Amino acid sequence: MRFLQVDTLEDARQKLLDEAKAWLPATELLPLPQAAGRILAQDVYAANNSPHFRRSTVDGYAVIAKDVQGAGESIPSFLTVVGAVEMGKGADFAITSGQCAEIPTGGMLPQGADAVVMVEFCETFGDDEVAVYKAAAHGDHIIQIGDDMRAGALLLPKGKRLTPQDIGALAVAGAKNVSVFALPKIAFISTGDELIVPHYNPLEDGKIRESNTLSLAALAARHGYDVVQTLSVPDDQYTIKQAIKQAMEICDIVAVSGGSSQGKKDMTADIIQMVATPGVFTHGIAIKPGKPTILGHDETSRTLLVGLPGHPISAMTVFELLFGWLPPNLTGAAENFPIPAKLTTNVPGSDGKTTCCQCKLIFEDGAYTAHPIFSKSGLIATLVEASGYFLIDRGTEGLHKGDNVLVYLY
Amino acid sequence: MRFLQVDTLEDARQKLLDEAKAWLPATELLPLPQAAGRILAQDVYAANNSPHFRRSTVDGYAVIAKDVQGAGESIPSFLTVVGAVEMGKGADFAITSGQCAEIPTGGMLPQGADAVVMVEFCETFGDDEVAVYKAAAHGDHIIQIGDDMRAGALLLPKGKRLTPQDIGALAVAGAKNVSVFALPKIAFISTGDELIVPHYNPLEDGKIRESNTLSLAALAARHGYDVVQTLSVPDDQYTIKQAIKQAMEICDIVAVSGGSSQGKKDMTADIIQMVATPGVFTHGIAIKPGKPTILGHDETSRTLLVGLPGHPISAMTVFELLFGWLPPNLTGAAENFPIPAKLTTNVPGSDGKTTCCQCKLIFEDGAYTAHPIFSKSGLIATLVEASGYFLIDRGTEGLHKGDNVLVYLY
Numbered sequence: 001m002r003f004l005q006v007d008t009l010e011d012a013r014q015k016l017l018d019e020a021k022a023w024l025p026a027t028e029l030l031p032l033p034q035a036a037g038r039i040l041a042q043d044v045y046a047a048n049n050s051p052h053f054r055r056s057t058v059d060g061y062a063v064i065a066k067d068v069q070g071a072g073e074s075i076p077s078f079l080t081v082v083g084a085v086e087m088g089k090g091a092d093f094a095i096t097s098g099q100c101a102e103i104p105t106g107g108m109l110p111q112g113a114d115a116v117v118m119v120e121f122c123e124t125f126g127d128d129e130v131a132v133y134k135a136a137a138h139g140d141h142i143i144q145i146g147d148d149m150r151a152g153a154l155l156l157p158k159g160k161r162l163t164p165q166d167i168g169a170l171a172v173a174g175a176k177n178v179s180v181f182a183l184p185k186i187a188f189i190s191t192g193d194e195l196i197v198p199h200y201n202p203l204e205d206g207k208i209r210e211s212n213t214l215s216l217a218a219l220a221a222r223h224g225y226d227v228v229q230t231l232s233v234p235d236d237q238y239t240i241k242q243a244i245k246q247a248m249e250i251c252d253i254v255a256v257s258g259g260s261s262q263g264k265k266d267m268t269a270d271i272i273q274m275v276a277t278p279g280v281f282t283h284g285i286a287i288k289p290g291k292p293t294i295l296g297h298d299e300t301s302r303t304l305l306v307g308l309p310g311h312p313i314s315a316m317t318v319f320e321l322l323f324g325w326l327p328p329n330l331t332g333a334a335e336n337f338p339i340p341a342k343l344t345t346n347v348p349g350s351d352g353k354t355t356c357c358q359c360k361l362i363f364e365d366g367a368y369t370a371h372p373i374f375s376k377s378g379l380i381a382t383l384v385e386a387s388g389y390f391l392i393d394r395g396t397e398g399l400h401k402g403d404n405v406l407v408y409l410y
Numbered sequence: 411m412r413f414l415q416v417d418t419l420e421d422a423r424q425k426l427l428d429e430a431k432a433w434l435p436a437t438e439l440l441p442l443p444q445a446a447g448r449i450l451a452q453d454v455y456a457a458n459n460s461p462h463f464r465r466s467t468v469d470g471y472a473v474i475a476k477d478v479q480g481a482g483e484s485i486p487s488f489l490t491v492v493g494a495v496e497m498g499k500g501a502d503f504a505i506t507s508g509q510c511a512e513i514p515t516g517g518m519l520p521q522g523a524d525a526v527v528m529v530e531f532c533e534t535f536g537d538d539e540v541a542v543y544k545a546a547a548h549g550d551h552i553i554q555i556g557d558d559m560r561a562g563a564l565l566l567p568k569g570k571r572l573t574p575q576d577i578g579a580l581a582v583a584g585a586k587n588v589s590v591f592a593l594p595k596i597a598f599i600s601t602g603d604e605l606i607v608p609h610y611n612p613l614e615d616g617k618i619r620e621s622n623t624l625s626l627a628a629l630a631a632r633h634g635y636d637v638v639q640t641l642s643v644p645d646d647q648y649t650i651k652q653a654i655k656q657a658m659e660i661c662d663i664v665a666v667s668g669g670s671s672q673g674k675k676d677m678t679a680d681i682i683q684m685v686a687t688p689g690v691f692t693h694g695i696a697i698k699p700g701k702p703t704i705l706g707h708d709e710t711s712r713t714l715l716v717g718l719p720g721h722p723i724s725a726m727t728v729f730e731l732l733f734g735w736l737p738p739n740l741t742g743a744a745e746n747f748p749i750p751a752k753l754t755t756n757v758p759g760s761d762g763k764t765t766c767c768q769c770k771l772i773f774e775d776g777a778y779t780a781h782p783i784f785s786k787s788g789l790i791a792t793l794v795e796a797s798g799y800f801l802i803d804r805g806t807e808g809l810h811k812g813d814n815v816l817v818y819l820y
Contacts, residue, residue, distance in 0.1 A: 032608065032624055033624060033627060033628075033640075036628035036631065036632070037628075037632075046791075048613050050618075050619075050791070051618060052613050052615075053615050053616065055618075057786075085616075086603075086616070087602070087603040087604050087616070087645065088602070088603035088604035088605070088616050088617055088644075089603075089615070089616045090614065090615030090616050091615070091616070106602075106604055106618070106720075107616070108615055108616045143786070143789070147786075147789065148789040148790060148791045149791040155791065155794065156794055160794075162628075163628075163794070163796075163820045164625045164626070164628035164629035164632065164726065164820065165625055165722075165723075165726060165790060165793040165794060165796065165820065166794050167621075167624045167625050167628045168621040168622065168624055168625030168628075168722050168726070168790050168793075169621070169790045169791050169793065169794050170608075170624075171608035171609075171619050171620065171621035171624045171625075172608075172618075172619050172621045172722075172790055172791070173791075174608070174609060174611070174613070174619060175608070175609065176608070176609035192497070192498070192516075193496070193497040193498035193499075194497050194498035194516055195498070198442065198580075198581035198582075198584070198585070198586070199581075199584060199585065199586035201584070203458050203462050203584070204500065205462075205463050205499070205500030205501070205518055206463065206495075206496070206497070206498050206499045206500050206501070206517070206518045207498055208460075208461060208465075208516070208582075209460075209581050209582050209584060210581065211577075211578040211579070211581035211582045212578065214442055214443060214577045214578055214581045215574045215575055215577050215578030215581075216574070217443060217446075218443075218446035218447075218572075218573075218574035218577045218578075219574035221446065222446070222447075222574065230443075234498075235497065310516075312575075312578050312582075313575075316574065316575060316578070337749055337771060337773070337778070337797070337819060339747055339749060340750075340776060340777055340778070361747060363747070366750060366814060366816075367750055368747070368750070376467070376553070376557075379553070379557065379558040380558060380575060380578050380579045380582055381456075381460070381558045381559040381565065381579050381582070381583075383575040383578075383579065384565065384566055384570075384573070384575060384576050384579050386573075386575065387747070404776060406776075409747060410573045410574065410575065
């Protein structure tokens with residue numbers, strides 16, 4: 001085993017990204033209705049102009065602008081109605097000087113017409129004559145061909161997280177299936193002789209309810225992972241090894257949350273070293289909480305292996321800072337928008353470590369304040385108050401009341 | 411039919427909320443792994459203390475603090491080791507003065523012990539003696555019973571949107587299933603003779619690719635609706651009526667996006683009046699875009715009916731402002747955190763209407779700037795640039811470059 005010195009958060013992220021880039025992420029074709037929220041794996045170009053015909057934006061009469069030049073309330077222009085455009089149909093006739101055609105909103109302009117006059121300014125006479133009481137300029141009330149999008153033009157770039165309006169735009173652009181990055185498959189294995197399934201009763205002495213696989217799975221799903229397995233196993237090297245090996249066969253990432261004892265942590269590193277080649281590439285990260293973190297990889301099965309601390313807050317923090325950070329950096333998607341906020345109290349840093357501080361956001365007087373939540377890493381109940389977290393750089397002694405922080409939301 | 415005057419956005423929201431409260435939302439019991447992101451329908455109390463036994467936070471020796479009073483590097487206290495606590499097991503022995511017990515991190519303190527000394531400060535002699543080189547205070551390195559949560563105490567309040575850490579906390583609290591608000595069932599029906607399915611080719615003259623059901627469905631899913639049906643039908647009163655009636659049987663909300671012609675809009679209102687009793691309660695809302703919006707309800711089937719404008723941006727805006735607003739206000743959940751940003755250009759308001767302005771957010775120098783996106787409501791491609799939107803009050807002439815706005819994210 002290579003014993004490495006503790007990595008900074010930046011170094012660990014970069015190593016993780018480099019390894020992940022070698023195998024991840026795969027892409028998949030999805031029909032539009034399933035692609036919302038997913039990240040485009042290739043540039044998308046419009047397959048057609050939109051609109052692909054000149055559309056009227058009002059109900060009225062398609063005219064030749066020159067014919068109604070100077071028309072007004074007291075001096076109407078009289079035109080002959082030579083047809084009526086039907087919604088959803090081609091306009092299979094043309095108009096020439098002195099002629100016009102009835103047209104609905106969204107209807108196709110007949111050849112020859114170059115403006116539309118709203119019906120409110122027109123008056124019909126007999127079957128085929130209309131008085132137009134308003135002048136129109138060339139192009140009035142018309143959406144020209146390609147005004148929305150041009151055939152062959154870039155509509156959405158690779159790496160775009162698809163919003164609801166993107167899905168609509170893709171439909172208009174004639175897309176059927178889109179290529180998006182596949183969700184990395186992940187398994188969570190929680191280890192510990194003390195763990196029992198959450199709702200098991202009675203709660204015997206020495207036992208605790210296993211919660212890491214549940215909170216980590218929810219966190220992973222939020223960050224765009226496909227959680228394919230969650231498992232709780234006792235502190236037995238053979239059992240843990242078998243569980244990891246099985247998960248490696250079906251997953252891109254296997255995350256093991258250990259107990260909190262020093263001996264046990266070493267066991268996870270040893271096991272990763274046994275099942276994976278080349279194995280561990282990071283052992284210890286300068287973050288607080290979460291220092292005892294292990295990162296490894298196996299080239300044969302193309303799996304990333306992670307040893308997370310066992311304490312709930314530490315495990316979630318490490319997962320968030322590494323694997324919440326990974327997907328946008330792997331796919332080129334924009335990260336979520338962190339929220340600027342003013343600190344309400346002093347917060348100490350941690351010598352040489354990046355500190356992750358949970359906080360509650362409160363909106364007052366048009367701005368946010370961040371109220372730090374201090375808690376022991378073995379506890380979880382205090383975390384239910386947290387809106388998100390901010391980071392304190394490892395070079396910093398701490399932050400002061402009134403300082404600005406950037407809060408990442410849960 | 412009751413012809414009503416145009417509602418303000420606030421009035422329309424309040425009416426919608428009042429109607430929705432009469433029938434929505436139902437609740438459902440979900441197992442923890444499925445409850446992340448959902449909204450609690452009742453307060454949750456801890457079923458047990460956590461921890462329910464005194465836990466050590468370090469590897470070391472459980473001692474009686476008094477016994478190691480004054481101990482230091484040069485004057486160790488000598489104690490007799492009377493047992494070793496095993497992980498996940500009860501400590502079925504007690505210690506008395508002069509005695510101690512080996513204990514792992516997370517292990518249960520034996521009766522009598524009131525502190526733990528870290529293994530680093532202890533040295534064993536023979537089989538059953540240990541020299542302790544450090545004093546300990548009562549309670550050192552111990553998580554007391556109920557430190558994380560107390561049995562019977564409120565853990566999470568009704569209306570809380572469940573974060574990943576909430577799911578973990580619920581597990582620790584012994585919850586098995588949780589009662590959450592059910593996702594309101596919604597159907598989208600797009601009407602228009604000009605509509606063809608998105609990827610249909612060739613694109614004939616006069617036709618446009620239907621996109622509203624796709625973008626609206628994605629938007630609805632994001633806001634916690636269960637989209638059970640999307641449908642595109644021609645402009646035929648009988649067909650539309652049948653489609654709405656069928657959807658009413660299986661949905662809580664039926665949203666019809668119409669074409670853009672005046673005649674057609676009236677048709678939607680007329681049809682809602684035919685199929686629903688008491689029918690339309692709002693016809694026209696003072697928002698831009700989106701004025702021609704219809705809200706109605708049917709008491710027998712307990713369905714809300716909505717007529718949305720046909721233009722993509724208008725339809726999405728109306729849905730967002732009404733039905734994106736509804737769920738948190740119906741369930742008591744906190745709304746998402748809007749982001750304060752500085753406007754980069756002047757934006758005109760709209761006389762008497764609340765204006766919804768799409769914008770792109772850019773983060774620079776520790777703060778956000780909002781870059782308004784101006785586009786015709788019939789187009790959709792410009793919207794792919796939008797990070798979110800802000801509102802301009804109907805009392806306002808407009809906003810100025812440098813003004814602060816609150817941006818709601820897509």
